[in-house]
Amino acid sequence: MLRHPLAAACLLLLAACSARAAAPVAPDPLRDLARLRQVSNPARLEALQALLRERGLPFELQTFPSPATPLGRTTGTNVMLTFGPAEGREIVLSAHYDAVEWKQSGTLSQGMVDNGSGTMILLDVATALRGRPLRHRIRFLWTDQEEFGLKGIEAFLASRKPGEIAAVVNVDTAGYGEAAVYGVGKTAADAQLHQTVATVCAAQRLECLEFPAFPAGDDRAVQRAAIPVVSIGFLPRIEAHQLWLLFNAKEGSGLADGWVPPVLKIIHTPEDTLDKVDPRTLGRGTGLVLETVRRLDAELG
Numbered sequence: 001m002l003r004h005p006l007a008a009a010c011l012l013l014l015a016a017c018s019a020r021a022a023a024p025v026a027p028d029p030l031r032d033l034a035r036l037r038q039v040s041n042p043a044r045l046e047a048l049q050a051l052l053r054e055r056g057l058p059f060e061l062q063t064f065p066s067p068a069t070p071l072g073r074t075t076g077t078n079v080m081l082t083f084g085p086a087e088g089r090e091i092v093l094s095a096h097y098d099a100v101e102w103k104q105s106g107t108l109s110q111g112m113v114d115n116g117s118g119t120m121i122l123l124d125v126a127t128a129l130r131g132r133p134l135r136h137r138i139r140f141l142w143t144d145q146e147e148f149g150l151k152g153i154e155a156f157l158a159s160r161k162p163g164e165i166a167a168v169v170n171v172d173t174a175g176y177g178e179a180a181v182y183g184v185g186k187t188a189a190d191a192q193l194h195q196t197v198a199t200v201c202a203a204q205r206l207e208c209l210e211f212p213a214f215p216a217g218d219d220r221a222v223q224r225a226a227i228p229v230v231s232i233g234f235l236p237r238i239e240a241h242q243l244w245l246l247f248n249a250k251e252g253s254g255l256a257d258g259w260v261p262p263v264l265k266i267i268h269t270p271e272d273t274l275d276k277v278d279p280r281t282l283g284r285g286t287g288l289v290l291e292t293v294r295r296l297d298a299e300l301g
């Protein structure tokens, strides 16, 4: 028994402190994202694996040969994690984790917007989806060598059986802004995917802008394989419309000659740094992707 009231207060305080320490620590998205700033893509791969281990998410690696990259790599490595039934079709959530390599300087983009942002969103969706009952196998796929000819996604697709993949949701360049921008394939199955994304946008009161012509990424290899795919990014709403005009209206865009949206001066340049990323956008992206995959899991055959 404690006689001194101060001693009792100290003990209470200690108990409160230890209780707080025992509670699960909410991931700090920018602190975790910052760990992807590395000198090479293999080091970036190590950082991603460390994040997965810390969150208790079991993963496997897929290594593939490639022509020499600008920094001389001759292999690439995809990272995969699956939830749900082993049998039947799977829904793939993909994001490339690799950053652009620059041969001349021998360096690497920090790749925080493109595509540390998508990498973190997938990590947060996996963390949220763990333990939920699922009808489909959900595969999280962090691809390598998107920035080198889409080699990682192609190696992954080549390793799957025909018809095994029901749909792919790709996340690329979702680092800042309040508006989701997305591009879908052109088949009837893609139309269903489009409808699901649009429904989630409406339900979440999220401004979403569909691009008939969307900047190319891993989704192009998925389209070529005739698998339904949607690729999602984020931008400030005005910039989203400017990018839409640039890609879809061409010379009729009304944009000043030679003017390009700021995002195109950030990605693939030394400006793609942590300060460009807004944690609120990562939260919006996680919410959009999580609800989209939840609905696809319920709707798709």
Ligand SMILES: [Zn+2]
Residues within 6 Å of the ligand: 096, 114, 115, 146, 172, 173, 217
């Ligand atoms: Zn990218």
